[in-house]
Amino acid sequence: MSILVDKDSRVLVQGITGREGLFHTEQMVTYGTKVVAGVTPGKGGTEAVGVPVFNTVSEAVAATGANVSVIFVPAGFAADAACEASESGIELVVVITEHIPVMDMIRVKSFLRARGTRMIGPNCPGIITPGECKLGIMPGYIHQPGRVGLISRSGTLTYEVVHQLTQAGLGQSTCVGMGGDPITGMGFIELLELFADDPATEAVAMIGEIGGDAEERAAAFIKEGFDKPVFGFVAGLTAPPGKRMGHAGAIISGSQGKAEDKIAAMEDAGITVVRALGEFGATVAAELN
C-alpha cells in the first residue's frame, strides 16, 4: 500500500518535449512509472521518449485515461498548466516548476479546490512510491519499498533522509516533497491524514524548515490524536531573520517562522525531533525495531 500514487497510476507529463520534461520522463519510464501521455501545445501527434504527445490535456485524458499529471512547464505558464489539468479531470497534479508567482498560486488553489483536484508542489521534487511509481525528479535508486512515510518541504534534504532510512533497512511507503514555496498544494496535515489510513505506513518522517507556520499547525493536528509515531527535522536553526534561504517560502518574518519555535511545537506534540541530521535514520530504526 501507499498514498496517492502506485503501480496503477496513469501518468501524464505536461511540458514533455522541453529539456527537463524529456530527461525526467525518460528517468520515470526507466523506473517503471506508467507514463501514458505527454502534452505540449502544438506538438500533438508526435512522440517523445516513446510516449504519445497531445495538444491538450483533455485529449490526452480521453485517449489514454491518464489520471495523474506531472508539470515541467516554465514558471510563467505553470499555473495555466495546473488549471488545465484540473479542468480536464486529472485527480492529482504534481508541479515541479520553481519560481511560480505566488499570486498565480492563490488563483490556482482556488481553481483546483472548486474542482476537487489535489496538488503537490510547486517547487518540489515530486512524489514517489518506491518500486511502483516515481513522479518527479528524485533519484529513484536511493528509495526502497518500506515502512516510513515521508513528507518534506525540501529536495536534496529529503534525499538525505530517504537515503538514511534505506541504509537503516526501513525503506519508505511513499515520499512526498510538498515544495518550498509560500503557498503549496497538499500540506503536512492532508498528507498525515492519508498516511494515517495507509496500512503500509508504520511511522511518518516530517522534514520542515524555517518560514510560515505549517509545522506548528501540523504539530497541533498530531497532538489531537495522530496515532502513528512521527519523527521530525527542521532545517534553518542558524538562518538569519529576514533573508530568503533559497526557497521562496524559507524566511523568518518578524517573530514567525523560526526553527526553534517549530521544534518546540513538534516536541510538545510528542514528535521525536532529530537535531543532528546524520542520526535521523538510526533514530527512527532504534524506535521502530
Next chain:
Amino acid sequence: MNVHEYQAKSILAQYGVPTPAGGLALTPIEARQVAQGLDADRFVVKAQVHAGGRGKGGGIRVVNTVDEVQAAAKEILWMNLVTHQTGPEGKLVRKVWVEGATDIARELYVAVVLDRGAERLAVIASPYGGMDIEEVAAKNPEAIFTTWVEPGQPLWPFQARRLLFSCGLQGRQVTIGTAILKGLVQLAWEKEATLAEINPLAVTGGGELVALDAKINFDDSALKRHPEIADLADPEETDPLEREATAQGLNYIRLDGTVGTMVNGAGLAMATMDVIKMAGAEPANFLDVGGGASEEMVATGFEVILSDPNVEAILINIFGGILRCDTLAAGVVGAARKVGIEVPLVVRLEGTNVEEGRKILAESDLSFEVAGSISEAAAKIALVAGGAS
C-alpha cells in the same frame, strides 16, 4: 524585493493613497532645496534604507526651518544607521527623503499581506499605528482586525468599512479609508506585492488621512512581469558578495562565521549550516549551487566563498541525484585547481556514483578531507575551523 519608502509612497500615490508632498535628496543642499519648494512650516528628514526602526536609530528628524533641514540631512547622509533590523553592522545612508510635517491627530496601522496559511491576501488594520505590528500583536491582540480577500476579487467596501469602524474611524474618514484599503489590495494584485503596509496612516488635525510611512515587498518570482518594479531595485542595499553571486546564478547569503559551505539544494544547505553549528563551529555562508551544479558553478561558488576574508575552512556537501557524484567530484577538483584553495576543505559526497566520485577526490593531488556522512563531515570541519571539539 524591497523598495525604499520614497518609492513605496510614489506607488501608493498611483493607487490613490494620499501621501505628504516631498522630494528625494542626495546632498544636504538638495535637501534644503526640496524643503524650500514645499508649502510647509515644519519638515521631516528621513533616511532611505531598507530597514525598519529608522526613527529610534536617529535616521529621522523633525525640524522647523530649511536651515535645520540642511543640517539634519548633513547628519543623516552617510551615517551608518543601526536599527533592530540592520544588525550591528548598520546600513550606510545614501539618500534622504524630505517632506512637509503632518499635523497628526492619531495614527493607525493598515496593511495587505500574503497570508500563507489562509492562501489569500489578508487586510489588517489596527488603531495602534506608528509602532511595530508584532508588538501590538503581542500586547493588544484584540486591537488587530483582519479580513481576507477572495482569490481574484477586489476588497469589497463592506470589508473595508468593518475594519475601519473597528479602528474607531467615522463618517468621511471611513469613506477615504475604504478607498485607501481598496487601493492597497488592487496594488497587491496588479503589482504582485506580498506586503503593502502603511504604518502609520495618520488622521490629521483637519480630519484627512495621510500615509506617513510605507513598506512594500514584491514577489521576486513575478518581477519579470513588472519591469517597472524591477527597475526600482537598489543594488546598494545588498551585500556586494551576495550581489556578485546572484549575478552568477548562485543562491548565496553571507553570515558571520568561519566555515564556508557549498551545498546542492536549499534545505540541505540550511541543514548543513545547522550541523556545523552543532559541531561547535559557525557557518560563514549559505550557498545553494542548485540541483544541477556544473564545474563552472562550483568554481564560481569557490570564488564567492573565498572572497569572504573570514573563511577558514570550506565544507562541501553534495547529495548527487540526477547530478552524478563523479561528474561533481571532477568539477570540484577542476575548480579547486583553477581557483587555488589554501584553506582546509572537507568534502562529503553521497548519491549516484558516489564510489567513483570519492575515488576521483582521493586520487587528485589536492588535499581534501573526504567525509562519509554528514555527521563525520561536521566533526572534521569543526576540528579544522577552531570548533569547540
